[in-house]
Amino acid sequence: MAAPSDESSSDPNEAIMRATYRALCEYGYAELTIQRIADEYGKSTAAIHYHYDTKxxxxxxxxxxxxxxxxxxxxxxxxxxxxxxxxxxxxxxxxxxxxxxxxxxxxxxxxxxxxxxxxxxxxxxxxxxxxxxxxxxxxxxxxxxxxxxxxxxxxxxxxxxxxxxxxxxxxxxxxxxxxxxxxxxxxxxxxxxxxxxxxx
Amino acid sequence: MAAPSDESSSDPNEAIMRATYRALCEYGYAELTIQRIADEYGKSTAAIHYHYDTKxxxxxxxxxxxxxxxxxxxxxxxxxxxxxxxxxxxxxxxxxxxxxxxxxxxxxxxxxxxxxxxxxxxxxxxxxxxxxxxxxxxxxxxxxxxxxxxxxxxxxxxxxxxxxxxxxxxxxxxxxxxxxxxxxxxxxxxxxxxxxxxxx
Structure with a gap:
């Protein structure tokens, strides 16, 4: 079941984790930024920071x-x-x-x-x-x-x-x-x- | 045999390697700098760069x-x-x-x-x-x-x-x-x- 990509998704956390997985695989740990995770998530960094204060x-x-x-x-x-x-x-x-x-x-x-x-x-x-x-x-x-x-x-x-x-x-x-x-x-x-x- | 600590040492490379060892052990890889190695070496960063262009x-x-x-x-x-x-x-x-x-x-x-x-x-x-x-x-x-x-x-x-x-x-x-x-x-x-x- 693919999660919808808007913020009212029933499981935004799952979508953020999947975006983190993709960003980690693409950039590695040292080059990982919240911006890159947000890009994979398809939303703003604020949408990530709503759930997580820091990287x-x-x-x-x-x-x-x-x-x-x-x-x-x-x-x-x-x-x-x-x-x-x-x-x-x-x-x-x-x-x-x-x-x-x-x-x-x-x-x-x-x-x-x-x-x-x-x-x-x-x-x-x-x-x-x-x-x-x-x-x-x-x-x-x-x-x-x-x-x-x-x-x-x-x-x-x-x-x-x-x-x-x-x-x-x-x-x-x-x-x-x-x-x-x-x-x-x-x-x-x-x-x-x-x-x-x-x-x- | 302890190497003398001046630049005319018969083996400056050995002394730089030992300094690198100590600096790595103290600071880890991510925080390692030529300055920190030079401090362990007891000389200037130029004395390191004389032998090695980059970290x-x-x-x-x-x-x-x-x-x-x-x-x-x-x-x-x-x-x-x-x-x-x-x-x-x-x-x-x-x-x-x-x-x-x-x-x-x-x-x-x-x-x-x-x-x-x-x-x-x-x-x-x-x-x-x-x-x-x-x-x-x-x-x-x-x-x-x-x-x-x-x-x-x-x-x-x-x-x-x-x-x-x-x-x-x-x-x-x-x-x-x-x-x-x-x-x-x-x-x-x-x-x-x-x-x-x-x-x-």
């Missing part, structure tokens, strides 16, 4: 929006088989870079600012804790039903996220789409050789 | 300097045992964050600029190719002498660098020293369970 407020909200989109994507994973569910989660985390490369570029710029920006850092931590919780839960389920060996589920979740974050960084820094393919294979090796009970 | 020239040279320092550190690894040598290389790559955290912060900022800065991107690629070559060579040696199973050595090297880069990113973004400990453990699990011949 930082808007970007903090955007990081929440990205997490919500990820949560929606995760809910599409319907299997209850632990190993299949874990592999499906990893697929969601290591999506085709062609669709998301520009967003990965902008996200790495924002991630690199986390040491200087507490609100960004809090969002990135919260996102990571949520994803680690999802991974840990499915690993614990797999241990309980004998699919996985009795590993430290918290460590295994962080190990897999280390692979995911490495892939995201490498895809951007080296402009290398193969970085995500390498990471999918590495994560699969970790699951098969470290986690799966008959892999030992 | 970007200086930072490209700094990335070469960091790689050279890493090469020196790697040469300290003296064992010829493949598994021990691989573990020693990984230790060098996943060093104690306390010593290097500020540098990791500045390096992630520079890495995030790679899509916009070809010279940075070239350096990061060159560094990565060098380290992947080292890892691949020791893995190939281990396969040849039967310590490691007959894995795809090129993939295994990239898999390990994915873990290393994930750790570097996570240590900075989450301000979490444990990220490097997690990565050391993950890399060790990969070596033991995927590479080592009797680990299967």
């Amino acid at each position: 930082e407020d808007l970007l903090a909200a955007f990081l929440d929006y990205v997490l919500d989109r990820f949560k929606d994507a995760v809910h599409e994973v319907e299997t209850t088989d632990s190993e299949q569910r874990l592999r499906a989660l990893l697929d969601k985390l290591l999506v085709d870079p062609e669709d998301h490369r520009d967003l990965l570029v902008a996200m790495l710029e924002m991630r690199s600012q986390a040491p200087y920006n507490e609100r960004f850092r809090e969002r990135f931590r919260e996102n990571d804790e949520y994803v680690c919780y999802l991974l840990r839960t499915v690993i614990e389920q797999g241990i309980a039903n004998g699919v996985f060996t009795d590993v430290d589920a918290d460590h295994a979740a962080r190990a897999l996220m280390t692979i995911v974050d490495g892939a995201r960084t490498r895809a951007v820094v080296f402009d290398d789409e193969a970085a995500l393919t390498t990471a999918r294979r590495t994560a699969a090796e970790y699951v098969s050789n470290v986690l799966v009970a008959d892999g030992q | 970007e020239d200086l930072l490209a040279a700094f990335l070469d300097y960091v790689l050279d320092r890493f090469k020196d550190a790697v040469h300290e690894v003296e064992t010829t045992d493949s598994e021990q040598r691989l573990r020693a290389l990984l230790d060098k790559l996943l060093v104690d964050p306390e010593d290097h955290r500020d540098l990791l912060v500045a390096m992630l900022e520079m890495r995030s600029q790679a899509p916009y800065n070809e010279r940075f991107r070239e350096r990061f690629r060159e560094n990565d190719e060098y380290v992947c070559y080292l890892l691949r060579t020791v893995i190939e040696q281990g396969i040849a002498n039967g310590v490691f199973t007959d894995v795809d050595a090129d993939h295994a090297a990239r898999a390990l660098m994915t873990i290393v880069d994930g750790a570097r990113t996570r240590a900075v973004v989450f301000d979490d020293e444990a990220a490097l400990t997690t990565a050391r453990r993950t890399a060790a699990e990969y070596v033991s369970n995927v590479l080592v011949a009797d680990g299967q």
Whole structure:
């Protein structure tokens, strides 16, 4: 359902988030301005400032929006088989870079600012804790039903996220789409050789 | 041997690189200026510009300097045992964050600029190719002498660098020293369970 583009839209926030996404992909974080977001939104900067005082407020909200989109994507994973569910989660985390490369570029710029920006850092931590919780839960389920060996589920979740974050960084820094393919294979090796009970 | 601090120093470049290191650690990449580097150097900005036309020239040279320092550190690894040598290389790559955290912060900022800065991107690629070559060579040696199973050595090297880069990113973004400990453990699990011949 395409949102109407006037200010009485039932969800102006969704339209602003989509405009922010497009502006971030086009200009990157360092060159992002409220004017450029407003241009993508098709309205004045005042229409943005009505909802967000500063660019930082808007970007903090955007990081929440990205997490919500990820949560929606995760809910599409319907299997209850632990190993299949874990592999499906990893697929969601290591999506085709062609669709998301520009967003990965902008996200790495924002991630690199986390040491200087507490609100960004809090969002990135919260996102990571949520994803680690999802991974840990499915690993614990797999241990309980004998699919996985009795590993430290918290460590295994962080190990897999280390692979995911490495892939995201490498895809951007080296402009290398193969970085995500390498990471999918590495994560699969970790699951098969470290986690799966008959892999030992 | 401490270099004298006058311009007739036998190695002004080394002194400028050290000043750049300190300025990067103190101010980060975004706030770095030639003035701040000159202040650390204890000389005028002209003394810097005598060697480097622009801040970007200086930072490209700094990335070469960091790689050279890493090469020196790697040469300290003296064992010829493949598994021990691989573990020693990984230790060098996943060093104690306390010593290097500020540098990791500045390096992630520079890495995030790679899509916009070809010279940075070239350096990061060159560094990565060098380290992947080292890892691949020791893995190939281990396969040849039967310590490691007959894995795809090129993939295994990239898999390990994915873990290393994930750790570097996570240590900075989450301000979490444990990220490097997690990565050391993950890399060790990969070596033991995927590479080592009797680990299967």
